[in-house]
Amino acid sequence: DVKVTQSSRYLVKRTGEKVFLECVQDMDHENMFWYRQDPGLGLRLIYFSYDVKMKEKGDIPEGYSVSREKKERFSLILESASTNQTSMYLCASTTRQGAVRETQYFGPGTRLLVL
Amino acid sequence: AQSVTQPDIHITVSEGASLELRCNYSYGATPYLFWYVQSPGQGLQLLLKYFSGDTLVQGIKGFEAEFKRSQSSFNLRKPSVHWSDAAEYFCAVGAGGNKLVFGAGTILRVKS
Numbered sequence: 001d002v003k004v005t006q007s008s009r010y011l012v013k014r015t016g017e018k019v020f021l022e023c024v025q026d027m028d029h030e031n032m033f034w035y036r037q038d039p040g041l042g043l044r045l046i047y048f049s050y051d052v053k054m055k056e057k058g059d060i061p062e063g064y065s066v067s068r069e070k071k072e073r074f075s076l077i078l079e080s081a082s083t084n085q086t087s088m089y090l091c092a093s094t095t096r097q098g099a100v101r102e103t104q105y106f107g108p109g110t111r112l113l114v115l
Numbered sequence: 116a117q118s119v120t121q122p123d124i125h126i127t128v129s130e131g132a133s134l135e136l137r138c139n140y141s142y143g144a145t146p147y148l149f150w151y152v153q154s155p156g157q158g159l160q161l162l163l164k165y166f167s168g169d170t171l172v173q174g175i176k177g178f179e180a181e182f183k184r185s186q187s188s189f190n191l192r193k194p195s196v197h198w199s200d201a202a203e204y205f206c207a208v209g210a211g212g213n214k215l216v217f218g219a220g221t222i223l224r225v226k227s
Contacts, residue, residue, distance in 0.1 A: 009158055010154075018126055024144040027227070031213045033213075033214075035217075040219055041219055042205060042217040042220050043159075045215075048214065050212075050213070058214070059169060093157075094213055096213065099212065100213055100214065101147055101164070101166055103161045103164070103214065104159075106151075106158030106160050108156070109157075109158055
């Protein structure tokens with residue numbers, strides 16, 4: 001079974017703090033994604049990575065950056081957290097072979113509260 | 116640009132009743148369509164997907180979906196709902212490369 005794990009289920013941070021969200025997958029997937037989930041808005045893509053050290057902006061990259069130094073790990077960074085970044089963050093991974101037809105496998109999510 | 120509309124934010128059905136969740140998409144070519152489910156406190160899990168061929172797609176947990184090109188729809192159905200089906204359901208369309216565009220979700224409540 002594919003497993004995608006996220007470092008924290010819940011996080012509480014202060015405005016202006018630098019925040020790191022970590023995601024690890026164990027299936028040797030090339031592609032990894034970070035989404036933000038908000039009620040009434042569904043999932044919105046923040047960034048994705050299709051290989052080590054490669055990244056592309058998604059639909060809402062402002063205020064975020066990412067890092068992928070190893071194939072299995074994809075980190076989301078909030079350089080200076082703001083209250084409007086309070087949200088649920090979901091990581092996903094997929095193999096590249098079938099492109100968009102491939103199933104995305106999701107982690108359990110990190111619920112971030114910025115005070 | 117691709118988009119997905121799920122018109123129902125909340126739906127409540129009685130246990131044992133049938134279910135239909137609506138999904139409409141906007142996409143120029145033949146779409147790749149997905150339904151995912153998110154149980155409380157969990158990540159998303161794929162229920163089923165459609166790429167081509169038979170327009171009625173079977174998925175896990177007794178769900179099925181029908182692709183109707185003329186209506187730009189991909190509605191999810193289940194003949195008899197169980198209390199464990201209470202969750203949030205997301206429809207998604209492939210958006211080029213490996214990217215998906217998700218709808219806003221429909222929260223299903225099951226009453227006993």
